[in-house]
Amino acid sequence: MSAAPPLPRWADLFLLPVLNLLAAFFVCGLIVLAIGENPITALGVMLKGAFIFPGSLGYTLYYTTNFIFTGLAVAVAFHAMMFNIGGEGQAYVGGLGAGLVSLWLAQSMPSLIVLPLAVFGAALFGAAWGIVPGYLQAKRGSHIVITTIMFNFIAASLMVWLLAGPLIEPGQMSPQTPKFAAAGQLPSMQSMLGAVGIESANSPLNLSFLIALAALFGFWVLIWRTRLGYQIRTVGQNPEAARYAGINVPRVVIITLAISGALAGLMATNEILGVQHRVVLNFTAGYGFTGIAVALMGRNHPIGIFLASLLFGALYQGGAELDFEFQSITREMVLLIQGMIILFSGALAYMFNPPVARLLARLAARREAANV
Amino acid sequence: MAGAAGEQHGSVEPPPAIELRGVSKAFGLVQANKNIDLVVQPGTIHGIIGENGAGKSTLMNILYGLHRADSGEMYINGALAPIHSSADAIACGIGMVHQHFMLVPNFSVLENVMLGSEGGMLLAEGREETLGTLKKFADEYGMTVDAEVLVGDLPVGLQQRVEIIKALKGGAKILILDEPTGVLTPQEAVSLFKILGTLKQDGVTILLITHKLEEIMATTDTVSIMRQGEMVGHRATAETNPEELAELMVGRKVLLQVDRGTSDPGEVNLSVSGLGCVSPHGSSLISDISFDVRVGEIVGVAGIAGNGQSELMEALAGMRPPSTGTINILGQTITADGQSDPQIMRAAGLAHIPEDRHKFGLVLGFEARENAILGYHYSRRSGDGRLIDGAAVTAHCRELMSAHDVRPANPQLTARNFSGGNQQKLVIARELDANPQVLIVGQPTRGVDIGAIEFIHKELIALRDQGAAILLISVELEEVLGLADRIMVMNNRQQVGIITRAEADEQTLGLMMAGITPDKGT
Incomplete structure (x- = not known):
């Protein structure tokens, strides 16, 4: 009885997310109204702040890049029906991988060699941080949710120790590595567009946005066009059928977690290689966790994940603008609004499923009755 | 009316x-x-x-x-x-006995019957009352069950009896039974119907699904x-x-009898000797199973569900490593020390129609064409290159659907949206398409409508006549009797014996299923 009736595909993919979003905006509107501001004006400021103001689009897409990586990381694990809560830690350790390569090679090698290696390092370290919980799940039955959460804490402690100890910039007090040499920095979008003669405003957007777009496409190919993706989905949807088919389930679980960790690790290319140009404390800033909401809202599909990432990117950037424009809307208020969106599109993602299904069934029945 | x-x-x-x-x-x-x-x-x-x-x-x-x-x-x-x-x-x-029992296996009969009428803070009162109930049912309807035995240790027929007592204990006068004989031996079914007759005389209204x-x-x-x-x-x-x-x-006339024709067994394609499996906890799942299946022959495996048939199938399919004995498929031997894997078995020439299509045979959330390559996703069926060739998969699935009458013939329809019979036909189509020399098939017509049963039976006979060795495992005696040329009966995770179709009737099989070896002398 508890299972909701099935929805047509279009309703599940488009109608539900839109309804969730509208519900979230409605509740946020009430909150804005309650503190004495006009919600319509606030929405306008947010939109302008996210897309219109000079450089704002760059900021929005910069946030979007982070969400694409962490959203894909959660989604790939989810296709194997595993809940990877460890994106935060995997991204953090991925930053270490990217940072070590850049620190080590950027002085002596050209960027054409350093950057691919640094990107690979981010993926590799992230993958390693995913493989361990994957192995424990596949071979020892330790639940992936528990182990990935614990691995976030281990990653955090490890990074504090490294950044305050062996990797700290000599002569400095703040826990961060020295700045990478120029060869270890991803080119900014402004400079890349400038090179082909397009003027753009200054923003943190950089080459990693293109890596993110490539990852979206690669994800689609992996999941729906490769034999590995087929095995991942089979394991996720029916592990017994996978066993029947001769698929090595533990192996697929471990590989999936490795891919998931690698995608999360790639987030560091944006933050570390693209913006900070050094490994800093807590650069992951919760993006790994928000990736769960992105994947949920994006229905684990690259197009959905891109749209959800764009939405969250716009919320981050537009939210900052709100904070700036209105006296009464504080930073905390903006976080509350973002939380509402996550609540409605993540945790309550299927809240509108039963009523929508009932409505559609009634409409179908009426249409049938009219035809008879 | x-x-x-x-x-x-x-x-x-x-x-x-x-x-x-x-x-x-x-x-x-x-x-x-x-x-x-x-x-x-x-x-x-x-x-x-x-x-x-x-x-x-x-x-x-x-x-x-x-x-x-x-x-x-x-x-x-x-x-x-x-x-x-x-x-x-x-x-x-109104009381209801569900198809799948709603009992707590590690509670005693008494505790199960007491459930929902425990009495006050302490159980003493409820216990007395429940003992009275059990005695009443034993005296009035001959429904005797030992109150102190754990329900999990009871045979299925007695578990069902406990369910009926639970349903009627509050004085229910209407009893709904959902597919009550699906899991019973013929003898248990007879005793169930005797009880139902007594209940009816007592004024109970019975709905039998x-x-x-x-x-x-x-x-x-x-x-x-x-x-x-x-x-x-x-x-x-x-x-x-x-x-x-x-x-x-x-909605139309159907053929209830299978036209089995005559079989012409040839050389041995599948040979099993001394096969045994143990669970990870060390208990024996099957032991000492030996039989041959020849070309052009269907060997049926009869037995009450849960007597080792599923484990036997899994072992043959490579899903469960044997702990003793050997499996020989077309000359390729799989032993306890060697590797056992479904892909190895398929490569050796074995196809497997699993007994539970929802659990093993299909991924219900996948499209039909994706299910049509399950287990063959590394073969050429899914394309020649590194990527899965969507167009080839679709075309192949469309061929399968028309050859095996899967309706609707839409390769992109999600497996969940096919009826039970057509889901089963899809599984059968996929497995027969490998042109197997050895086929193991479990419950081929479970939950399948009559029209599809007829079609599936004909396909199995046709495959046999083309020279495949078929092992058929079914809890439907009628099906085993209708299709098999020889019948092996299993009880208590061992084989009771193998008899030819001519020697077999429901009575003999029923006794063997209860573990009684037929007296060869008579």
Whole structure:
């Protein structure tokens, strides 16, 4: 009885997310109204702040890049029906991988060699941080949710120790590595567009946005066009059928977690290689966790994940603008609004499923009755 | 109408025990019950028969309050009964025995029966009362069960008895039984029907849901036939016959007998000797199984579900490593020390139609064409290159669907949206397409409608005649008797014996299934 009736595909993919979003905006509107501001004006400021103001689009897409990586990381694990809560830690350790390569090679090698290696390092370290919980799940039955959460804490402690100890910039007090040499920095979008003669405003957007777009496409190919993706989905949807088919389930679980960790690790290319140009404390800033909401809202599909990432990117950037424009809307208020969106599109993602299904069934029945 | 028998008594006749008027129920876009009318007279056994997905279980779940009807009215003993939960149903005097028992295996019989009427803070009072109940059922209906035994240790027939006592203990006068004989030996089924007869004499009204025509004919007074969510007929059992019922169920005439032809066994394709498996905890799952299956022969495996047949199948399919003995497929030997894997078995020439298509055979959320490469996703069926070739997969699936009559023939339809029979045909199509020399097939027609059963049986016979060695595992005796050339019977995770089809009848098999080796002397 508890299972909701099935929805047509279009309703599940488009109608539900839109309804969730509208519900979230409605509740946020009430909150804005309650503190004495006009919600319509606030929405306008947010939109302008996210897309219109000079450089704002760059900021929005910069946030979007982070969400694409962490959203894909959660989604790939989810296709194997595993809940990877460890994106935060995997991204953090991925930053270490990217940072070590850049620190080590950027002085002596050209960027054409350093950057691919640094990107690979981010993926590799992230993958390693995913493989361990994957192995424990596949071979020892330790639940992936528990182990990935614990691995976030281990990653955090490890990074504090490294950044305050062996990797700290000599002569400095703040826990961060020295700045990478120029060869270890991803080119900014402004400079890349400038090179082909397009003027753009200054923003943190950089080459990693293109890596993110490539990852979206690669994800689609992996999941729906490769034999590995087929095995991942089979394991996720029916592990017994996978066993029947001769698929090595533990192996697929471990590989999936490795891919998931690698995608999360790639987030560091944006933050570390693209913006900070050094490994800093807590650069992951919760993006790994928000990736769960992105994947949920994006229905684990690259197009959905891109749209959800764009939405969250716009919320981050537009939210900052709100904070700036209105006296009464504080930073905390903006976080509350973002939380509402996550609540409605993540945790309550299927809240509108039963009523929508009932409505559609009634409409179908009426249409049938009219035809008879 | 079903009330025909009662109407002759004139005006003093009691109201019907159950009366449904215009009951409808939809799940999303699927109309499970359409405008159902049903009248059941008190103190009768009323059968409800229909194919899988005809809506029988939905209707019973509505009556028992597990589902809520979208429209329609229910009358119990002539009074309008708004049943919205099973508690309401129980209050109306309705008890239900589900197809899958709702028992706690590691509680004793007493504790299971006591469940829901524990009495006060301490259990003493409830225990006394329940012991009284058990004694009453033993005395009045011959339903004897040991109160202190753990339910998990009881044979299935006795577990069902506990379920019936649970359903009736509160004085229920209406008993719903959902496919009660699916898991029973023939002997257990006979004793169940004897009990039902006694209950009926005591004034209990019994609703029997089944897809077995012979049970309807042997035990019921009246019968209602459902098809695709609708009631298509009500008959007095004495005035109908199995052919008419079957026709009403499927909407056309069907062949109940399989034309088996004669078999011409050749060389041994599959040879099993001394095969044993143990569970990870060390208990024996099957032991000392030895048999051969020859080219052009179907060997049936009969037995009550849970006597090692599933484990035997899994071992042969490479899903469960053997701990002793050998499996020899077309000269390739798999031993306990060697590697056992479904891909190795497939490469050796074995195909496997699993006994549970939802659990093993299909990924229900996948499209039909994706299911058509399950287990063959590394073969050329899924394309030559590194990537899966979507167009080739679709074209291949379309071929399979037309060759094996899978309807609707839409490769992109999600497996979940096919009917049980067509899901099964899809699995069979995939496995037969590998052109197997050895086929192991489990419960090929479980939950499949009559039209599809006929088709599937013909396909198996045809494959046999093409020279495949087939091992058929089924809990449907009729199916084993209808298809097999030789029959192996399993009991208690071992083989009781192998007899030829000519030696086999339901009586002999029933005894062997209970573990009694046939006396060769007579």
